[in-house]
Amino acid sequence: MTYQSSLLQLLSSRDYIHQLTDAEGLDALAAKDMITGYVGFDATAPSLHVGSLVQIMLLRRLQQAGHKPIVVMGGGTTKVGDPSGKDESRQLITHDMIQQNIASIRRVFERFLDFDGPNAAIMVDNDVWLSGLSYLELLREVGPHFTINRMLTFDSVKLRLEREQPLTFLEFNYMILQAYDFRELHQRYGCRLQLGGSDQWGNIVNGIELTRRMGAGEELFGVTTPLITTADGKKMGKTAAGAVWLNADQLSPYDYWQFWRNTADADVLKFLRLFTDTPLEVIGEYAKLEGQDINQAKIALANAATAMLHGEDAAKAAEETARKTFEEGASDANLPTVATGGSISIMDALTRLGFVASNGEAKRKIKEGAVKVDDASVSDLQMAIAVGETPVKVSLGRKKHGLLIR
Template identity: 40%
Template sequence: MKNELMEDLKWRGLLYQQTDEEGLEKVLNEEKIALYCGVDPTADSMHIGHIVPLLTLRRFQMHGHRPILLVGGATGMIGDPSGRSEERQLQTTEQVAENVKGIKRQLEMIFDFNSENGAQLVNNNDWIGSMTLIEFLRDFGKLLSVNYMLAKDNVASRLEQGISYTEFSYMLIQAADFNHLYKNYGCRVQIGGSDQWGNITTGLEVIRKTHDEEAKAFGITIPLVTKADGTKFGKSAGGAVWLDAKKTSPYEFYQFWINTADADVIKYMKIFTFLKREEIEALEVSVQEEPHLRKAQKTLAEEMTRLIHGQEALDQAIRISEALFSGDLKALTVDEMKDAFKDVPTFEMEKADKNIVDFIVESGVSSSKRQAREDVTNGAISLNGERVTDTAYEVGAADRLDDAFTIVRRGKKNYKMVKFN
């Protein structure tokens, strides 16, 4: 019998590889299980590329299963060779510990920890960190041949460039994690990105060899998310789109999603949101029949910003967006202006009162004094959202926000931030 959850995952395009599709569906139809996904703390924040397997795990929780969230305090010290062409730079113990804290906070935004099937947070340093080298080699190193490990894609793809013994050992350490969770937490399934297939199947092999013949665990991988044009998903003009509000502000986060192309937006709604099938299909009709309304993009941006940053941050992101669209910057606080105009062109000048014509010519807003006088007279120039129409106007301290910057607008959308030394 088909399983409702697995059918939904297929519809959303979230299933890439499974070790035993029929066996897993049978188990899911008969019982509620524990399953896990791991995150290595390579930075103090995850970015949106990290969260697809985690959101998939959350879907299992919403169907009554128990998620185990493994933060790799030990594996983060080693470095996963999967999907990489070169060795990772090793981090200090202190760096990894700080990164673990940041990632834990983000996981708490996504998962429910307080229900009957509340999420469990574990750190593999708690069992790997206390294991001696001799114990590891005797208990796990003897279970797999080097030939078996060399055949895995995540190792085979590195052989030409070279791979250290440290990173070569990574898959065996991750296999020990799956084995530990299977034995001590009753964990039956590991979920990961498509690059984790070799690590996951190695874990299943270790479980098979260390338990009786009835031992049954499963692996699922999620496909790599790409754009319709084949380019990499998850990058903005400023680089990665982080979950940490200090690295990518809620406004920037909201804007990333709202700028999704029509060709991608329904695919992303299936992958990233928890909206029901009928809601997504209704928005798909809107994309086809009234694309100018951008209903799907707005819904996607709202759902994702609310999930990661909360309702208050979403409200602020919408307020900034509406103020920029209308040109009514007076509705924004100084901090919101800093956020909204972080990536606009900037010009630096000394603090001094200056005639508006000289000010906009010097800052490059208008190309000449003649053009500047015309722009001011025609009402095309605004300072911090206030229109200036008098060519005799003196730009002074009252126009400097936080005594540090002024937002100049020429026309409807031509913004520049003037910073003062």
């Protein structure tokens, strides 16, 4: 359909929309009023990773279109653990650890959202209302609106059971708590929109229905984004070296830049639309590039994505480091760096730099002749690298380079 509101026009033109609960109703409301909408994020680690970035960008687009975003940190729901897409229960972490994670994660949202102004973003912690609920209160107030029959049809439950993996009663309650969040956000902040990934569709609909049954006098809405995969079918953000973290103390700005620079040709235009503010007209010009010229679009993607998260200076430094490394064969302090204490095996160097996920993979790469130390090929699987005052450069292939320091 043709949208009238700037919000849905923006989301549609940049390929964020997968499902809408009521496209016409949301479009009409967004065209005349400022909508408050939210996305929830559990705090299971000190940093979110790039797999959460499309949802962060969704909040950014909501604010860019003149609406008010709420970042809901799952201080309460993290204590339970979202079973969606998981084959086993999440490891439970303490309240203090969750709060430390939330404080660490907040720094990322301050890069993407404006917390001042007429449609200022706010960050709230659902532990504020969830931890205050008594068990009997929750059962009596919310329990009558859920049936076990319906709960068993949700993918987060059904898929776990089909794979004959245990689902704890603790996790089974997650969908109830997430639905209750929407009710609280509607009461406290007038929130009428929940956004999330396609795997959250059932939970979003659940929250809308619960809030309506518990007395909401106005229509509520839900939007989901498609599952973001790379051209080879892999889930966005999954790499052999592990998660692509958003906090700089978890992943250096240079490594973050390299992640985007290494985007496949078939993905670069999609990622420019989803993960940068690059105008669509400019992206259209990049679409005309062919052959090696596509690298111009990849560098533009890496620069824009890195500048948004880490700042313009970090993006420029990363690009310059890459240019010097690849074009001039030089080393630079912005490369990923590992302190060795004076000596390290080639296997440990490759794994600690994040170039490989295991010693087995390291052995294969060495046997393939893909590993170099200070630009000299390595063939000895047991090689020990002595590190003095001068950093030692380790390379895997043409694109991965790191430094070893004493």
